[in-house]
Amino acid sequence: MDAxxxxxxxLEKSTEKNYRMGxxxxxxxxxxxxxxxxxxxxTVVCAWMSEDLGLRVGAKNMQNYLSAVNKAHxxxxxxxxxxxxxVIGTRKSLLRDQRLLKPAPKRIRFPADVIMNxxxxxxxxxxxxxxxxxxxxxxxxxxxxxxxGDTGVHIRPGDVVVSPDGVVVVLxxxxxxxxxxxxxxxxxxxxxxxAGAVSGLASLVRRWQARVDLNFAVAAxxxxxxxxxxxxxxxLSWDVGKMNDFLTLVLDVLAVVPxxxxxxxxxxxxxxxxxxxxxxxxxxxxxxxxxxxKSKRVALTTYVDPKCPVSAGCYFLFGHLLPPSEAEVRxxxxxxxxxxxx
Numbered sequence: 654m655d656a657x658x659x660x661x662x663x664l665e666k667s668t669e670k671n672y673r674m675g676x677x678x679x680x681x682x683x684x685x686x687x688x689x690x691x692x693x694x695x696t697v698v699c700a701w702m703s704e705d706l707g708l709r710v711g712a713k714n715m716q717n718y719l720s721a722v723n724k725a726h727x728x729x730x731x732x733x734x735x736x737x738x739x740v741i742g743t744r745k746s747l748l749r750d751q752r753l754l755k756p757a758p759k760r761i762r763f764p765a766d767v768i769m770n771x772x773x774x775x776x777x778x779x780x781x782x783x784x785x786x787x788x789x790x791x792x793x794x795x796x797x798x799x800x801x802g803d804t805g806v807h808i809r810p811g812d813v814v815v816s817p818d819g820v821v822v823v824l825x826x827x828x829x830x831x832x833x834x835x836x837x838x839x840x841x842x843x844x845x846x847x848a849g850a851v852s853g854l855a856s857l858v859r860r861w862q863a864r865v866d867l868n869f870a871v872a873a874x875x876x877x878x879x880x881x882x883x884x885x886x887x888x889l890s891w892d893v894g895k896m897n898d899f900l901t902l903v904l905d906v907l908a909v910v911p912x913x914x915x916x917x918x919x920x921x922x923x924x925x926x927x928x929x930x931x932x933x934x935x936x937x938x939x940x941x942x943x944x945x946x947k948s949k950r951v952a953l954t955t956y957v958d959p960k961c962p963v964s965a966g967c968y969f970l971f972g973h974l975l976p977p978s979e980a981e982v983r984x985x986x987x988x989x990x991x992x993x994x995x
Contacts, residue, residue, distance in 0.1 A: 675721030678706070691725060698722060698735045699743045712748035758916040762924030762958060763909060765966030768796045771903050772853040776860065783864060785906060787880045788899035790861040792922065795896065797851050797970055798823050798844050799926040799944040801919070806891040806899075808879045810865070819848035819855040825945075842945065850973035893919050926971070927952055928961035935974045943974070 682701045683690035689697075698719070706718055719735035726733055775781065775789035794813065795805035807827035814822045826841045846854060868883065880899075881888035896919040904910075904917060911917050923944065930940045937949045946952055961967075977985070 672717070672721040672724055675718035676725050678718065679722050682706075691729070692731045693722070693726075693734050695734045695737060695739050699739055702740070702743050702747065707747040707751070712744045712751055715744060758911070758914055760918050760920050760924075761911065761915045762921050762928055762961070763904075763911070763917050764964060765796075765925055765929040765970050766964050767904070767907060767909055767966070768793055768925070769966040769969045770907055772851075772857055774907070775857045776853045783868065783882060785902060786861055786864060787882070788902045790857055791880050791896065791899040792903050793854065793857060794823060795919070796922050796926055797846070797854060798825065799923060800825055801893070801923065801945075805919075806878055806880060806893075806895045807889065809877065810879050812879060813858055813862075815855045815858050815862075816848075821846040821850075821855050821858060844943070847973065851970060896922075924956050924958065927956035928958040929964075929967040930971045930974065931957045931959070932961045932963045933967045933971060933975065935971055939974045 679693075679698075679701055680690045682705045683693065683697065686700075702715065706715060710718065719740065722735045723733040771789050772793055775786055775793065781789075791805055794800075794808070798805075804825050804827050808823070809826070812824040812826060816822075823844045823846075824837075824841050825844070826837065848855070865879070876889060878888035878891055900917065900919055900922070909917070927940060927944060930943070937952070940952055941949050944952060944956070
């Protein structure tokens with residue numbers, strides 16, 4: 654056993670901590686059941702997974718524990734016992750059982766105020782790291798455009814533009830059902846935000862673009878996601894899982910946690926956008942257009958939560974889609990009087 658601990662100490666500190674915990678749990682299981690922990694067999698490992706580990710750890714999260722057992726054997730030049738078809742089969746079986754015992758949490762929308770706070774974070778935080786800033790920008794752009802996660806992560810350099818006077822144009826080239834190509838066809842959907850339509854959006858986009866121009870010039874080719882950091886490759890193969898990663902980071906930083914038994918994902922963004930627009934009475938035709946739906950039936954039956962409360966975030970993100978009040982129209986006319994000719 655001393656050789657195992659010596660071997661663990663050669664690892665990086667964080668790795669050593671995880672592997673030590675896994676190894677000690679396996680060793681304790683073996684002691685309780687009167688079997689040898691070193692060397693052990695695949696049969697013992699599978700029994701540990703089924704009778705002990707699977708009661709405490711999700712089957713998807715077992716790899717560190719299995720690697721710990723394997724690493725202990727490798728240190729002594731022994732065969733690794735925690736690999737092979739039997740171990741894989743045991744994990745699959747445990748995964749099915751765990752899903753039956755604990756159904757997957759139901760995805761729900763989060764309040765629009767979360768995105769409002771994310772914009773404030775991205776614009777005003779002085780030392781925001783690259784990874785956090787790009788996550789904020791990705792989540793915010795997806796939110797205000799009502800786009801799908803796989804559409805958002807495929808935005809490329811040049812697809813989001815801010816004019817000198819603050820107009821923001823977002824080109825969505827990879828919407829559901831369309832083939833992603835390098836050359837633009839002119840049929841891609843473009844969403845234009847007038848200056849100040851979403852407060853802070855132009856500043857946020859400019860800040861990320863400045864960061865890209867400064868740090869990622871080597872990777873400035875159009876054959877990548879606009880959100881890819883310099884070290885990241887194959888970003889055009891990203892899918893909704895990447896948007897989930899972006900959203901998870903933003904929610905963690907903002908300390909936003911779903912209720913027990915529920916979860917947030919990229920789909921929560923679309924639920925939030927549709928429900929927020931409905932809450933402040935944005936016209937259905939504008940909702941359908943912003944979300945890229947074929948019909949309003951999909952929106953009303955799947956995405957809109959009629960119980961969504963009106964909040965500052967709803968107006969902050971989607972108030973620009975409402976018709977102006979009579980007073981606002983009069984002010985516009987007074988600033989730009991119409992010269993009638995009879």
